Amino acid sequence: MSVSLLSAASVAASAGGPALSLLLDNVILEYPDGGGTIKALDSVSLGVAAGRMVSLVGPSGSGKSSLLAVAATLVRPTSGRVVIDGVSTTGLRDAELTALRREKVGIIFQQPNLLASLTAVEQLMIGHHLRGKPLKAARSRALDLLGMVGLGPSADQRPHQLSGGQRQRVNIARALMGDPRVLLVDEPTAALDHERSASIVGLLRRVTDEFQVATVMVTHDTEFVPLTDAVAVMRDGGLAAPRNSGQGATAPSSGRSVFG
Numbered sequence: 001m002s003v004s005l006l007s008a009a010s011v012a013a014s015a016g017g018p019a020l021s022l023l024l025d026n027v028i029l030e031y032p033d034g035g036g037t038i039k040a041l042d043s044v045s046l047g048v049a050a051g052r053m054v055s056l057v058g059p060s061g062s063g064k065s066s067l068l069a070v071a072a073t074l075v076r077p078t079s080g081r082v083v084i085d086g087v088s089t090t091g092l093r094d095a096e097l098t099a100l101r102r103e104k105v106g107i108i109f110q111q112p113n114l115l116a117s118l119t120a121v122e123q124l125m126i127g128h129h130l131r132g133k134p135l136k137a138a139r140s141r142a143l144d145l146l147g148m149v150g151l152g153p154s155a156d157q158r159p160h161q162l163s164g165g166q167r168q169r170v171n172i173a174r175a176l177m178g179d180p181r182v183l184l185v186d187e188p189t190a191a192l193d194h195e196r197s198a199s200i201v202g203l204l205r206r207v208t209d210e211f212q213v214a215t216v217m218v219t220h221d222t223e224f225v226p227l228t229d230a231v232a233v234m235r236d237g238g239l240a241a242p243r244n245s246g247q248g249a250t251a252p253s254s255g256r257s258v259f260g
């Protein structure tokens, strides 16, 4: 699969290129810190097209989780633009942001955070249930997704009956319930052994391809980077030296990266 890394100038031109499902444009995020502020994201620009998967690596505290939180519209940037599937989030009200997030964004954190009393299929349906949506269609989609992640036979099991890897698969299936266009994944394998980690990253690759989502995966496991289309490196809140994961080509040092 070929990936092009485009320069700053080509971000503007990319309107005529591959549609970007996720675009962060010159994003700055500051947190209050004592009397001053900490710049968690320092002029970050990143574009990811449908069906592309980017690894996000970098030392602890470099801003990886902050980038995902801003991309997920969970945290508003101090300045800069976040565009999800063509919709600019700047100026949206909280309720509109929540609706956009539900419709377009799947979020997968390291810990699956499943509800102890619910079966696997119920974990996927609970969001629909709480929003008063029809349950028959939700159940059918939930069972399809559990089948896709290899958990068809475990649909009626509760978290304590599942392995760590199986719980993470439920987490992934749940993130797909709303048919998201963007998938944001924070260290999905941190709590798993090597074999399970490899199969989880392989599953995320397959999901990215089959659902044509734009996926950003934070990982400390550089071994899995070749399964993704490109790697973006964070340091001190900035995105530095992105490159194609396969060929190791260095991108322009403009600080802008488009994975199209």
Ligand SMILES: Nc1ncnc2c1ncn2[C@@H]1O[C@H](COP(=O)(O)OP(=O)(O)O)[C@@H](O)[C@H]1O
Pocket: 031, 032, 038, 039, 040, 058, 059, 060, 061, 062, 063, 064, 065, 066, 067
């Ligand atoms: N909610 C917060 N309030 C204040 N500072 C924060 C908050 N979240 C993260 N930070 C700071 O922002 C920087 C980036 O953190 P983070 O995005 O969690 O990095 P990473 O995920 O790469 O470890 C760090 O200096 C961290 O201490």
Ligand SMILES: [Mg+2]
Pocket: 064, 065, 066
């Ligand atoms: Mg983090």
